Amino acid sequence: MNFSLEGRTYVVMGVANKRSIAWGIAQSLHNAGARLIFTYAAERFEKSVRDLADSLEGQDALFYQCDVTDDESITETFQQIQNDVGTIHGLAHCIAFANKDELKGDFLNTSRDGFLTAHNISSYSLTAVARAAQPLMSEGGGIVTLTYLGGERVVPNYNVMGVAKASLDASVKYLAESLGQHSIRVNAISAGPIRTLSAKGVGDFNSILKDIEERAPLRRPTTQDEVGDTAYFLLSDFSRGVTGEIIHVDSGFHIIG
């Protein structure tokens, strides 16, 4: 059994900058020998993704724009990837969004549009991308997405994103059932709070990190590389018997009331 990712190609969706969890995942996969393909939502992210990828020694990365709210964009992107590389061995879905004004205050005030936007981008996009990627994973593969504790229990201010993450978590299980027969595994990493561009949109981060340092079993915040290495595990043969699972990489915080 080979646990290196040499000779394997993975798509990483959602690198925005060097703090992105997706970038931590890309670094771990690269260090394990993987060939990487990056997708970004809009042209404005292309340069920073290319600049980051250029720092990966010996990596011959490919780059594609993909707007996950547009089915044609998804179909076109994976058609291009199939034309360019043929087979991929897995995918990291690190994409989520909710309107800022829905990420604070009373959840009761969630708008219909805000609810649908959060679910469209943060949950449905996993199913849409999995369907487009499946034909390229002819040798089987792994799909990993990012979720958060706020989808399992109430975290003040996380609001509609928590409901979208609950939907994402259920999607992971239904996709695991649907894709298992194609030897494609689907799992999620529930990451503890990390100071990313996205995190700027939710709650009072300093108090959340302070609470983790005081009460999490490991008494320290989660790091990008810890999440990256768990993604490597879930996308490698180490986890060949694992699908439909949510692994908490959160210093153990989820076990604390």
Ligand SMILES: CCCCCCc1ccc(Oc2ccc(Oc3cccc(O)n3)cc2)c(O)c1
């Ligand atoms: C109150 C909860 C504190 C811990 C939150 C940890 C966390 C941090 C970032 C997370 O990812 C997103 C992604 C997009 C998102 O929506 C945004 C982000 C920035 C601006 C904006 O208009 N929407 C909110 C959170 C996420 O799902 C969870």
